[in-house]
Amino acid sequence: GQNIDQPTEMTATEGAIVQINCTYQTSGFNGLFWYQQHAGEAPTFLSYNVLDGLEEKGRFSSFLSRSKGYSYLLLKELQMKDSASYLCAVSDSNYQLIWGAGTKLIIKP
């Protein structure tokens, strides 16, 4: 079956760095997405990786290793507004998104 695993919840301190991991097993691979979702709102796009390596975009970076079925989202200089759920999703062979359950990130002052 298809499976996306990510931690349920993480806590970090304002100004620090946090890494959210995602492992996946899917039928085919056409890219991996990270989305941010604040409570009560729809997800917003953060990043897309289809080739191995690190993609940096401001305070957020996303890494992919296709051979390991592994990705992480790195958030630097954490701000209180970064408190949200972070969803990992893989596009499978049919270009359908397979979603992880999300990681709730709690930022403490």
Place this chain on the structure above:
Amino acid sequence: GAVVSQHPSRVICKSGTSVKIECRSLDFQATTMFWYRQFPKQSLMLMATSNEGSKATYEQGVEKDKFLINHASLTLSTLTVTSAHPEDSSFYICSARLGLADYNEQFFGPGTRLTVL
């Protein structure tokens, strides 16, 4: 980025009534639209995939006669929850995709919170 709207943003209805939710891609033509449901503290659950002009493909366990999807144009898809029950109360989110290109990002609407009394 591309913009997707949903209407209404919030709806409260009585049990047994039907509710229609609209999803529009405002500045692009969406070849495919998706309907998701999200219960509190849970991830998105794909309900169905719809392509313009054809019947929607429903995920296993989703009743197609209860959740009617009409994708009449490249910019509009509607989800009708028929004979709604309290257990249908949820956050319904649509998304639209430009095409089958490698960069196949889905653009999400803001969601519709449905409460069935």
